[in-house]
Amino acid sequence: MCGIAGYYSREQSETGVRKILSALGTIAHRGPDDQGIVLVNTDSGKFLNCSTRASDSRIREILPEAQSEGGEFIHHLAFAHCRYSIVDLTPAGHQPMWDATGRVCVIFNGEIYNYLELRQELENVGRIFLTRSDTEVLLVGYLEWGTEVFRRLNGQWAVALYETPSRKLLFSRDRLGKVPLYYAVRNNRLFWASEIKAILEAVGGDAFQVRAQAVDDYVVEGWRDRNGTFWEGINDFPSACFAWVNADLSLDVSRYWQLPSNRLGTRSISTGEAAEQLRELLLDAIRLRVRADVPVAFELSGGMDSSSLVALAAQNIRARLTTYSIEFADPESNEEPFARAVAARFGGQIDYRIIRPGPDDFWRDSNQFLWLEEEPFHAPNLQTNQSMRRQMKANGTKVVISGSAGDEVLAGYSNEYFAPYLFDLAARLRWGRLVHEFRSNTEYQATWKNAIRLGMEVALPGLPNKIIRQRSGESRLLGECYFSPPGVDPRVPPSSSLSERMRANMGAGKMNYWLRSANKANFGIPIEPRAPFLDYRVVDCAFSLPHEYLIRDGWHKWILRKAMSNLLPTEVLWRRRKMGFPFPIADWLLASKSRMEANLADLDCPYLNYPKLQQRYDELTRIAPYTLWRLLNLGLWWRRVIERRDIHTGLS
Numbered sequence: 160m161c162g163i164a165g166y167y168s169r170e171q172s173e174t175g176v177r178k179i180l181s182a183l184g185t186i187a188h189r190g191p192d193d194q195g196i197v198l199v200n201t202d203s204g205k206f207l208n209c210s211t212r213a214s215d216s217r218i219r220e221i222l223p224e225a226q227s228e229g230g231e232f233i234h235h236l237a238f239a240h241c242r243y244s245i246v247d248l249t250p251a252g253h254q255p256m257w258d259a260t261g262r263v264c265v266i267f268n269g270e271i272y273n274y275l276e277l278r279q280e281l282e283n284v285g286r287i288f289l290t291r292s293d294t295e296v297l298l299v300g301y302l303e304w305g306t307e308v309f310r311r312l313n314g315q316w317a318v319a320l321y322e323t324p325s326r327k328l329l330f331s332r333d334r335l336g337k338v339p340l341y342y343a344v345r346n347n348r349l350f351w352a353s354e355i356k357a358i359l360e361a362v363g364g365d366a367f368q369v370r371a372q373a374v375d376d377y378v379v380e381g382w383r384d385r386n387g388t389f390w391e392g393i394n395d396f397p398s399a400c401f402a403w404v405n406a407d408l409s410l411d412v413s414r415y416w417q418l419p420s421n422r423l424g425t426r427s428i429s430t431g432e433a434a435e436q437l438r439e440l441l442l443d444a445i446r447l448r449v450r451a452d453v454p455v456a457f458e459l460s461g462g463m464d465s466s467s468l469v470a471l472a473a474q475n476i477r478a479r480l481t482t483y484s485i486e487f488a489d490p491e492s493n494e495e496p497f498a499r500a501v502a503a504r505f506g507g508q509i510d511y512r513i514i515r516p517g518p519d520d521f522w523r524d525s526n527q528f529l530w531l532e533e534e535p536f537h538a539p540n541l542q543t544n545q546s547m548r549r550q551m552k553a554n555g556t557k558v559v560i561s562g563s564a565g566d567e568v569l570a571g572y573s574n575e576y577f578a579p580y581l582f583d584l585a586a587r588l589r590w591g592r593l594v595h596e597f598r599s600n601t602e603y604q605a606t607w608k609n610a611i612r613l614g615m616e617v618a619l620p621g622l623p624n625k626i627i628r629q630r631s632g633e634s635r636l637l638g639e640c641y642f643s644p645p646g647v648d649p650r651v652p653p654s655s656s657l658s659e660r661m662r663a664n665m666g667a668g669k670m671n672y673w674l675r676s677a678n679k680a681n682f683g684i685p686i687e688p689r690a691p692f693l694d695y696r697v698v699d700c701a702f703s704l705p706h707e708y709l710i711r712d713g714w715h716k717w718i719l720r721k722a723m724s725n726l727l728p729t730e731v732l733w734r735r736r737k738m739g740f741p742f743p744i745a746d747w748l749l750a751s752k753s754r755m756e757a758n759l760a761d762l763d764c765p766y767l768n769y770p771k772l773q774q775r776y777d778e779l780t781r782i783a784p785y786t787l788w789r790l791l792n793l794g795l796w797w798r799r800v801i802e803r804r805d806i807h808t809g810l811s
Contacts, residue, residue: 160270160315160685161241161267161353162183162189162268162352162353162354162682163238163267163319163352163353164183164351164358165182165236165238165239165351166178166349166351166361168347169235171348173198173233174232176226178237179196179237180196180211181360182350182361183196183211183241183357185356185359186353187241189241189243189353190240190241190243192243193218193241193250193253194213194239194240195214195240196240197236197255197257199234199235200235201234201235206261206323207232208222208223209222209225213241218250238264238266239266240255245452245557246274246452247290247291247292247452249290251290251292252292252295254267254294256292256295256298262302262324263298263302263320263321264321265297265318265321267294268317268340270315270689271293271296272448273447274297274314277312281296281299281303286303297312301320309401310416313447315333315689316332317331327403328404329402330342330351330404330410331400331401332397332401333399334695335398335399336666338353339353339675340353341388341394341396342358342393344392345392346362347408355390359390369389370387370389371644371646371647374644375647377789379637379643381785381789383537384671384675385667389534399415401415418662419699423704425708430708430721433708433721436700437701438471441691441697441722442471445468445476445691447694449472449478451557453558454558455556455557456481456551456558457481457560458484458559459482459483459501459511460494460498461496461497461731462562463565463571463731463734464565464571464716466498466731469505470723471726473504473505473508474726479509480510481556482512483512483514483559484502486513486515488515489743492742497731499511500728500730500731504726516546516547517546518750521542522754524542524546525806526805529806530800531679532679533679533800534796534800535793535796537676537785538742538744539744540744542680544677545684548681549684549686552686557686558687558688559686559689560689560690564673564690564693567661567664567665567670567673568697569701569715569716569718570706570716573601573737576657576661576709576710577710578620579654579655579659580709580710581593581596582656583656583706584596596713597610598713601713601715601735602715602736602737618655622652628783631783633783633786636779636782636783639768639775640767640772641766641768641790643766644766662702720733748788749777754808754809759791762794772790772791
């Protein structure tokens, strides 16, 4: 994993390197091990490889150093890369990387997990390799297969590639968008980077206005990353796509993968076959993701997803596993006993470690973290999660394997997926099964009140939450504290279909935001996250299985429980209460009230009525804590990112 940035224009040339050095400097935290720059004159075909003062010392001995004000090399294209070394730690893995003939140059942020298999395939047809890096496998794979290489990759990536003979620039992003890639066109130049702040720094922050629709989506609905960023004109490159850059700097986009559109019937695959297939795919996804030349650890929350991965790894991988679990003082929020039960199941195969979050973690790191995230985020526990992974890194871990996305892939959210599942049963006139599922559901009580609520959700998705919000007074209080921008689009209810809801959540509904916000948090450390549930083969499998295998007898993720029935302790496998990642949001907001006032009282934000918010603070904490958080976070973001002022932490 790394960071990339660049700019390009066939019509406009540059001489200095201030823009590219500025962009690279803002994302240097993503790659502390090495840096590199390539400048290309697309007219003459000449190029200049440069180091920076943060480059590996062995690289600086070979390449000239880029100078912020000097450097008269006329160029149209600039590639910049900062490296976090995971595979092939030698200088041979330096980027930007050229092929041996100087035909193609690539900058690559990510990991290709199946690089050893692809390397062997390429060597079998006569291709020669000079390094042990996955970057070279990507590069040589492109030379052999062209853009078809992206269909062969199993991994996470954002790639920019330049071909000197054709003078063409190519972008690509992994299937599910695990790695961010932003782009914008300004002053007849195309800019791109792993983080928005690099584009803002290279172009100038005043060049882009805040996007009112993004603000409204976030504050009112809690939506993020649905149709762009918080800046007008700065876009995210689409996942599962590659694109050639046209002469006018527009993108010629092609899609190379999509989610399965049809599900199998129960007669086409048995529950035993489905469980075995899912188990084997997850195991192979883990085997690929423990490949690294640095220490790897597993997160073990005590929930189904991370517990399944640790159990599969412990049973099938000979090496002793390092795992990290979280312990909270409040027993109602503490999942550590379940994690301990999983670790005890495998005895000496697991090095079991516990992390205990501190109460001031958010405020201690708020100044850096708000700048790092660069856009408002869903809850303060995003930073809490980063602080835990920071402790993992301090203990020597450089790669962490987590159970992220198990809920999205296997229909784990009861509040999201149970009503659509009942809708699908009703649409197929399966009334007996519908009544059975309602009575059996592990996260609902079978009452008339819940039946009516679920019925409303089936008929008009999203309506029950709106009614609850109005009855609680949340809508009125929100209207008093927030200046809604004019001209925003109307709200669109979520789909009643389970398949459509799941497909939406794997993109703009949830996954786009989860992946980008987590990526920025992790690479502020840096530590590399890997998620076996997001292996595209696992996703293909899960989105091809019958609905009845995802939700069955009242249990969500039923097929995963079936697949893990002989590996996990019963109290984990058939646990009724799902905690997720607990965080005492209301208590935290009350404790943070004075700090919020210190930061927001003098704010000049056109969307926030802070005097009214201050009056309603305690009431919102009680009836709508996450709405209050979004209002406050909007203000904190405005102060730190838009106004570029430091956060008052209240800590010495």
